[in-house]
Amino acid sequence: MPQKLYFTVGPSELYPTLPAHIQEALDKKIGTISHRGKAFQDIFKNCVYQLRTLMNIPDTHHIFFLSSATEIWERILQNCVDQKSLHLVNGSFSKRFYEFAVELGKTPEKIQTDFGKGFFAKDIAIPNTCEAICVTQNETSSGVCMPLNEIYLLKQKAPNALLFVDSVSSVPYPDYDYKIVDSVFFSVQKCFGLPAGLGVWIVNEKCIEKANLLLAQKKSIGTYHSLPSLFGKAKDFQTPETPNVWNIFLLGKVAEDMNNKGIQQLRKETDTKAAMLYEYFNSSKNFSIAVSEPVHRSATTIVANTAINASEVNKKLEPYNMVVGSGYSSYKETQIRIANFPALSIEQTEKLIEALKKELQ
Amino acid sequence: MPQKLYFTVGPSELYPTLPAHIQEALDKKIGTISHRGKAFQDIFKNCVYQLRTLMNIPDTHHIFFLSSATEIWERILQNCVDQKSLHLVNGSFSKRFYEFAVELGKTPEKIQTDFGKGFFAKDIAIPNTCEAICVTQNETSSGVCMPLNEIYLLKQKAPNALLFVDSVSSVPYPDYDYKIVDSVFFSVQKCFGLPAGLGVWIVNEKCIEKANLLLAQKKSIGTYHSLPSLFGKAKDFQTPETPNVWNIFLLGKVAEDMNNKGIQQLRKETDTKAAMLYEYFNSSKNFSIAVSEPVHRSATTIVANTAINASEVNKKLEPYNMVVGSGYSSYKETQIRIANFPALSIEQTEKLIEALKKELQ
Numbered sequence: 036m037p038q039k040l041y042f043t044v045g046p047s048e049l050y051p052t053l054p055a056h057i058q059e060a061l062d063k064k065i066g067t068i069s070h071r072g073k074a075f076q077d078i079f080k081n082c083v084y085q086l087r088t089l090m091n092i093p094d095t096h097h098i099f100f101l102s103s104a105t106e107i108w109e110r111i112l113q114n115c116v117d118q119k120s121l122h123l124v125n126g127s128f129s130k131r132f133y134e135f136a137v138e139l140g141k142t143p144e145k146i147q148t149d150f151g152k153g154f155f156a157k158d159i160a161i162p163n164t165c166e167a168i169c170v171t172q173n174e175t176s177s178g179v180c181m182p183l184n185e186i187y188l189l190k191q192k193a194p195n196a197l198l199f200v201d202s203v204s205s206v207p208y209p210d211y212d213y214k215i216v217d218s219v220f221f222s223v224q225k226c227f228g229l230p231a232g233l234g235v236w237i238v239n240e241k242c243i244e245k246a247n248l249l250l251a252q253k254k255s256i257g258t259y260h261s262l263p264s265l266f267g268k269a270k271d272f273q274t275p276e277t278p279n280v281w282n283i284f285l286l287g288k289v290a291e292d293m294n295n296k297g298i299q300q301l302r303k304e305t306d307t308k309a310a311m312l313y314e315y316f317n318s319s320k321n322f323s324i325a326v327s328e329p330v331h332r333s334a335t336t337i338v339a340n341t342a343i344n345a346s347e348v349n350k351k352l353e354p355y356n357m358v359v360g361s362g363y364s365s366y367k368e369t370q371i372r373i374a375n376f377p378a379l380s381i382e383q384t385e386k387l388i389e390a391l392k393k394e395l396q
Numbered sequence: 397m398p399q400k401l402y403f404t405v406g407p408s409e410l411y412p413t414l415p416a417h418i419q420e421a422l423d424k425k426i427g428t429i430s431h432r433g434k435a436f437q438d439i440f441k442n443c444v445y446q447l448r449t450l451m452n453i454p455d456t457h458h459i460f461f462l463s464s465a466t467e468i469w470e471r472i473l474q475n476c477v478d479q480k481s482l483h484l485v486n487g488s489f490s491k492r493f494y495e496f497a498v499e500l501g502k503t504p505e506k507i508q509t510d511f512g513k514g515f516f517a518k519d520i521a522i523p524n525t526c527e528a529i530c531v532t533q534n535e536t537s538s539g540v541c542m543p544l545n546e547i548y549l550l551k552q553k554a555p556n557a558l559l560f561v562d563s564v565s566s567v568p569y570p571d572y573d574y575k576i577v578d579s580v581f582f583s584v585q586k587c588f589g590l591p592a593g594l595g596v597w598i599v600n601e602k603c604i605e606k607a608n609l610l611l612a613q614k615k616s617i618g619t620y621h622s623l624p625s626l627f628g629k630a631k632d633f634q635t636p637e638t639p640n641v642w643n644i645f646l647l648g649k650v651a652e653d654m655n656n657k658g659i660q661q662l663r664k665e666t667d668t669k670a671a672m673l674y675e676y677f678n679s680s681k682n683f684s685i686a687v688s689e690p691v692h693r694s695a696t697t698i699v700a701n702t703a704i705n706a707s708e709v710n711k712k713l714e715p716y717n718m719v720v721g722s723g724y725s726s727y728k729e730t731q732i733r734i735a736n737f738p739a740l741s742i743e744q745t746e747k748l749i750e751a752l753k754k755e756l757q
Contacts, residue, residue, distance in 0.1 A: 041428045046638065049427045057418060066410045066591035067402045069721075102463030102593070105637035109619050135619040224638060230427035232463070232593050232640030258470050258496040276466035277407065277585060279593030279640065360430075 041374075042387060043360040044175050044336050045204060048378040050228030056288040065284045075280060076272035082287030083272075089290050089298055090207050092237060095214075099265040100278055101234040104203045104222040106260070108132045110236070111167065111199055111218070112139050113257045114246040119143065120167040121196070123154050123181070126174035127363055132201065133169075150366070151338075153179045153331030156188035165196045166245070173205035175225070176363035178338025178372060179331050180205065187215045197242055205335045207290075207298060208305050218242055223282060226335060227289050228378035233282040238262065293377065301377055308375045308384045309334040315388045321348075321395040325370055337373040343395070344368040351394040357387055402735075403748060404721040405536050405697050406565060409739040411589030417649040426645045436641060437633035443648030444633075450651050450659055451568050453598060456575075460626040461639055462595040465564045465583040467621070469493045471597070472528065472560055472579070473500050474618045475607040480504060481528040482557070484515050484542070487535035488724055493562065494530075511727070512699075514540045514692030517549035526557045527606070534566035536586070537724035539699025539733060540692050541566065548576045558603055566696045568651075568659060569666050579603055584643060587696060588650050589739035594643040599623065654738065662738055669736045669745045670695040676749045682709075682756040686731055698734045704756070705729040712755040718748055 041048050060066065068074045083098045092098065101107055112120060112135055122133035124147040136143035146159060161168065168189050173180045190198045197217045202209060206221040218238045224231035246262035256262070259275040268275050293301055313332065316322045316339040325338040341348055345361040345368050352358065362370030375384070402409050421427065429435045444459045453459065462468055473481060473496055483494035485508040497504035507520055522529065529550050534541045551559045558578040563570060567582040579599045585592035607623035617623070620636040629636050654662055674693065677683045677700040686699040702709055706722040706729050713719060723731030736745070 038423075038425060041425065043428070043430060046428050046430065046641065049422075049425075053427075054422055057422070061410075061415055061418070062399075064399060064402065064410075066414075066585075067404070067407050069404060069407065070592070102467070102640075103637045105620050106463070138616065138619045138622075140616045222638065224427075230640070230642035231431070231638040232642065255499065255501045258499045259466050261499075276464045277583065277592040279463075279591070280407065281591035281593065 037356050039356045039358050040383060041358050042379065043358060044372045044374045045225040046231050047225060047374045047376050048228055049230070050289045050292065050378045052289065052292050053228065053285065056285050059288075060281060060284055066281055068280070070277050070280055071273065078280065078284045078287060079272040082283050082290065085287050085290035085294055086235070088294050091210065091213075093213050096237050096239045097243075097266060097269060099236045099238065099269055100274055100283055101236055101260055102232065102279065103234045104201065104220055105234075107220045107234050107236045108135050108201075109139070110257065110260050110262075111169070112136050112141060113255070114249070114262045115197055115199075115242050116141055116167050117249055117252075117254065118166065119162065119164045120169055121146070121161055121165045122169045123159065123171065124148070125153055125179050126150060126171065126176040128174060128176055128201065128203070129169075129171035132171070151177050151179060151325050151327070153326070153328060154181055154185065156185045156192065159189060159192070161189065161193040161196065165193055167197045167199055168193060169199045169201070171201040172209060173202060173333050173336060175204040175336050175372075177325070178333045178336045179326050180333040182330050183209055183211065187212065190215050197245065205333070207293065208302060208335055210302075213239070223286055225374075226376045227286060228376060229282055229285050229289060233279050233286060235286070236265075304381060305334055305375060305377070308379070308381055309337060311381075311384060311388060312337045312373060312375065315391065319391070319396060322371070322391075335375050337375055338362070339371055339373075340369060341371050345371050348391075348395070352390060355386070355390040357390060359387070398717050400717045400719050401744060402719050403740065404719060405733045405735045406586040407592050408586060408735045408737050409589055410591070411650045411653065411739045413650065413653050414589065414646065417646050420649075421642060421645055427642055429641070431638050431641055432634065439641065439645045439648060440633040443644050443651065446648050446651035446655060447596070449655050452571065452574075454574050457598050457600045458604075458627060458630060460597045460599065460630055461635055461644055462597055462621055463593065463640065464595040465562065465581055466595070468581040468595050468597045469496050469562075470500070471618065471621050471623075472530070473497050473502060474616070475610070475623045476558055476560075476603050477502055477528050478610055478613075478615060479527065480523065480525045481530055482507070482522055482526045483530045484520065484532065485509070486514055486540050487511060487532065487537040489535060489537055489562070489564070490530075490532035493532070512538050512540060512686050512688070514687070514689060515542055515546065517546045517553065520550060520553070522550065522554040522557065526554055528558045528560055529554060530560045530562070532562040533570060534563060534694050534697060536565040536697050536733075538686070539694045539697045540687050541694040543691050544570055544572065548573065551576050558606060566694070568654065569663055569696055571663075574600070584647055586735075587737045588647060589737060590643055590646050590650060594640050594647060596647070597626075665742060666695055666736060666738070669740070669742055670698060672742075672745060672749060673698045673734060673736065676752065680752070680757060683732070683752075696736050698736055699723070700732055700734075701730060702732050706732050709752075709756070713751060716747070716751040718751060720748070
């Protein structure tokens, strides 16, 4: 039986070079080497170097490895917020980030839009006491993105607040200006096409200073994954605990492949595939684009309303050995979500559109 | 160049069947499937079933998947301790567990022995206010274990305290009595021979009740990895976040292999190899057994003092393509540590002893 091709939004298709890298990991015994030895330090260094190159991350920012973006939500709130974070909520993941702050005993605020809607900075009032602005650049649940210039305007409104950008399902597509953004984070099972189990947290000194300030005030900032603990070990190219060495190795390899292709080419291909998909949904009889405002349409997570049930769409795709993502939660049957990640080629996306056209117009 | 054989204590040798299971994971697209779908639920169920069978875990206890045993230390303290935990500290890892309690703002107590020494229950006074007794059954740093009957006596002394057993580098060798032990936890890069990045937490209802009690008292017990959150999702064979699906799949497969071999056979082989190694160290001119008290000698982590530096020992093993673990921290050069894990066979252990005998007597 031929393998199916998954256009689901995460976990998603593995990056095409991954099986070869996994074989190399087995040959080099990456699962066996000590996380306190030089071989691991070299893996750590390579991964950081490749990510810095790919995403143009300056030395003002550090790169830490955790277990998931979900964990990073918790660590941000523990380390960088005493009382008040502001959350721009426009989907299930940004909402969950806000709820974490409540569960940790903070007094967060949220500004909420309807599902499928995005934000413009001009409409956002930031409280004076706000310590952290938490933005989900790309909502995997709704396919809504926030344009980078709108994110930067938030920082202008509150220069003393730290700006955290959840970029789980868009990195490395957005070209962030790290002079403005204090922290970006993502997980690897989306655009990097790796198995899940690794989160990457990019933070500047201001975030670490805030954690140290809270610590000096005798506030608990957690334990092994506090920012000072992560920073202390990262200086020596290590992690506080035995990490997911395997995935750090694979991430370095995939980022290297992406660097060999070139980030501009990768962005160009992403734009091409996004345009193809949106164009099709715009002209389809069965589908319509879910995000009404054009500037809020994600380039990497493409969501469409569907007249027939999402499960029916996937039944029609069965003879083609293709799978699209269903809608999120209560939109499970009324929307489909399509990953426009680097692991999926222009040709594969063309074939998906052809199949959908043939079956559903 | 032939691959080296690692007798290091973790990460350690991968279980011999692992490359085949990894190939199956690639063929079945385990890195791509949704963690909210039936295929993942089946992987979750199989892993839990195989672990229950292997370790004889009754239905009174639940099995949760986290990212590391280090994380589980933190979650235990957040979820099951309001103020006072008691820590039996006899090495670096048990010490770190105690320090986590301090960092989380608790008021823990510790009872400490010298490095290389163990505990007898008769010497342990447990405070009336103790909520949790935290025992490291097998100290990976020193090679000291605590016999199970001694652990059970602690519970007799303080029946109202929850008993947590760190069994990171010994599971599935110890045959725990789950009528006495409230919680056991481990990570997979030791005796299961998997790549690191997954921690397994076995807990009974009393632990979950304690977390719910703290929550009712408006104490923060964390967010996505609180016990109620883990429990709520596990009932549906899921995890709160996108987990390390890959490793949950592989753990189920390796536990199944171990069940096919039989836990009694696995324990017998462990005993045989341990006896061989201790016998050799007892008669060697260069080595001596590090743990003086026989009942405190670990069966799975065998530590010896070495007259020549540990790095010299490994140089002598180079022509044999074998590597032993160096001592922990300040014992780096004066001790060696040898993994006696299921991934390493009796024959391989014999060859190691032959090589050491030939080179160092």
